[in-house]
Amino acid sequence: MQQNTLPQKLWMSATGLFLCVFLVIHLLGNLQLLLPAADAKEQFNWYSRLLSGNIIIKVIAWVLYCSIIGHAVYALLLTLQSRRANGTRYVYDKRGASSKWYSRNMGLLGTIILIFLVIHFKDFWYRYKFTDLPLDARGQPDLYTVVVFAFAQWWYVLLYVVCMFAMGFHLLHGFFSAARTLGLYHPKFTRWVKVSGWLYTVVITGGFIIIPIYVYFTNS
Amino acid sequence: MKLTLHIWRQEQGASTGAMHTYALTDIPEDMSFLEMLDLLNEQLMKQGERVIEFDSDCREGICGQCGMMINGRAHGPLKHTTTCQLYMRSFKDGDTIYAEPFRAAAFPVVCDLKIDRSAFDRIIGAGGYVSVSTGQAPEANSIPYAHETAEAAFDAAACIGCGACVATCKNSSAALFTGAKITHMALLPQGQTETAARTQKMVAQMHKEHFGHCTNTEACEVECPQQISVLHIARMNYEYNKASLLHK
Numbered sequence: 526m527q528q529n530t531l532p533q534k535l536w537m538s539a540t541g542l543f544l545c546v547f548l549v550i551h552l553l554g555n556l557q558l559l560l561p562a563a564d565a566k567e568q569f570n571w572y573s574r575l576l577s578g579n580i581i582i583k584v585i586a587w588v589l590y591c592s593i594i595g596h597a598v599y600a601l602l603l604t605l606q607s608r609r610a611n612g613t614r615y616v617y618d619k620r621g622a623s624s625k626w627y628s629r630n631m632g633l634l635g636t637i638i639l640i641f642l643v644i645h646f647k648d649f650w651y652r653y654k655f656t657d658l659p660l661d662a663r664g665q666p667d668l669y670t671v672v673v674f675a676f677a678q679w680w681y682v683l684l685y686v687v688c689m690f691a692m693g694f695h696l697l698h699g700f701f702s703a704a705r706t707l708g709l710y711h712p713k714f715t716r717w718v719k720v721s722g723w724l725y726t727v728v729i730t731g732g733f734i735i736i737p738i739y740v741y742f743t744n745s
Numbered sequence: 746m747k748l749t750l751h752i753w754r755q756e757q758g759a760s761t762g763a764m765h766t767y768a769l770t771d772i773p774e775d776m777s778f779l780e781m782l783d784l785l786n787e788q789l790m791k792q793g794e795r796v797i798e799f800d801s802d803c804r805e806g807i808c809g810q811c812g813m814m815i816n817g818r819a820h821g822p823l824k825h826t827t828t829c830q831l832y833m834r835s836f837k838d839g840d841t842i843y844a845e846p847f848r849a850a851a852f853p854v855v856c857d858l859k860i861d862r863s864a865f866d867r868i869i870g871a872g873g874y875v876s877v878s879t880g881q882a883p884e885a886n887s888i889p890y891a892h893e894t895a896e897a898a899f900d901a902a903a904c905i906g907c908g909a910c911v912a913t914c915k916n917s918s919a920a921l922f923t924g925a926k927i928t929h930m931a932l933l934p935q936g937q938t939e940t941a942a943r944t945q946k947m948v949a950q951m952h953k954e955h956f957g958h959c960t961n962t963e964a965c966e967v968e969c970p971q972q973i974s975v976l977h978i979a980r981m982n983y984e985y986n987k988a989s990l991l992h993k
Contacts, residue, residue: 529948529949529952530952530957530958531948531958531982531985532989533958534958534959534982535986603916603958606957606958607915607916607917607957607958609850609955609957610849610850610851610916610917610918610955610956610957611848611849611850611915611916611917611957612848612849612850612851612852612853612917613761613848613854614848615814615817615845615848616751616753616764616843616845617751617814617816617817617843617845618817619816619817619818620817620818620819620913620915620964622818623818623824623913623964623967623968624915624962624963624964624967625962628960628961628962628963629915629962631960698961701961702960702961704979705961705975705978705979705982706961706982707982707983707986708979708980708982708983708984708985708986708987709979709983710976710977710979710980710982710983711976712976715976715979
């Protein structure tokens with residue numbers, strides 16, 4: 526029997542909105558990379574060590590891992606249910622004309638983000654947590670140099686920017702869609718959520734795109 | 746007007762069908778799409794072939810009986826139009842037209858372009874009514890009720906149940922239909938008291954009928970002949986979440 530998808534959608538919304546909040550914190554931390562090189566190195570390495578040693582951050586990190594996995598798993602379950610609901614395919618299909626392309630391709634955009642996350646975790650999170658990084662002048666693990674080395678490669682910056690665009694379009698639809706799923710139906714608030722979603726997406730996506738480009742041009 | 750038609754043909758009771766090609770000439774542009782199909786059927790009858798089956802009733806755009814995918818769009822290329830209100834002037838001489846039934850696991854094909862939409866009836870049957878006797882119509886001004894709210898309930902009640910929302914949805918979701926029915930009753934004083942139980946029953950039935958989930962692409966609102974707002978889906982989610990938290 527078909528499962529009730531509304532509770533699953535609620536989990537998608539809750540995990541998605543948590544990830545939206547996380548992105549704000551993540552961006553604020555990463556903005557330290559835009560400081561002059563010497564200050565950026567000291568600040569960023571201090572910030573990284575502060576986060577890795579804080580018990581509250583550790584708890585939030587586990588919520589983050591669960592949110593990413595939960596969001597992806599529920600998306601997969603809902604997609605499978607949709608396939609069953611669709612039945613026979615149309616021979617001639619032009620339904621795309623009545624909706625925005627990114628709203629129809631959240632699964633594809635989400636998959637790009639997931640692949641990006643695997644690369645992102647491997648290159649930064651894994652190296653920080655499970656390898657012996659060289660220490661900076663203050664004896665802190667030198668994550669800043671790892672980041673700068675990664676963003677000094679043009680193809681890595683390009684990959685990063687493309688993935689950030691995928692994330693941007695995912696956020697553009699996901700932000701207001703989550704509000705709808707939670708039940709925000711009043712036309713006045715709906716308009717505000719759409720505008721907020723646009724602003725949020727532009728700031729977050731723009732912020733994450735500027736950082737690797739800035740690091741690339743200031744270190745090449 | 747000369748046309749090439751690719752039409753889905755499926756025998757009654759058959760599990761699948763195929764597109765068949767027909768040529769039609771001398772089609773006046775003031776003819777409706779369904780009248781054009783009537784003309785094709787006359788031609789088929791003269792040739793001794795089985796006619797193409799499709800649903801229609803009022804042919805005035807208000808009953809919701811007609812409905813098919815025309816050139817890959819629910820009810821054809823125009824927004825907010827039923828199939829019967831689509832006229833041949835929307836096409837050009839020499840055009841190729843594809844006509845298929847609305848497709849969803851919950852809408853099995855009965856024959857050719859005709860589908861079984863009784864899943865919608867079962868969603869209504871699950872709770873889309875007021876179960877208590879409301880008596881005779883009261884004096885109009887005896888119920889303190891805002892005009893705007895009454896209009897909003899009427900807007901939701903305008904849904905004709907044609908199924909275009911399901912057909913155009915990439916997930917075959919019936920959220921717009923169910924949301925409109927729930928909102929319609931939730932806004933009226935006679936229906937308000939049973940909103941929580943009604944929402945839970947109708948949503949449960951919606952999923953039992955194998956409709957998909959809503960991803961808020963808003964395509965349903967674009968294709969809906971009655972322009973039912975997608976905010977009714979949000980209202981359904983609100984009522985469902987509230988009922989899940991508060992209703993016993």
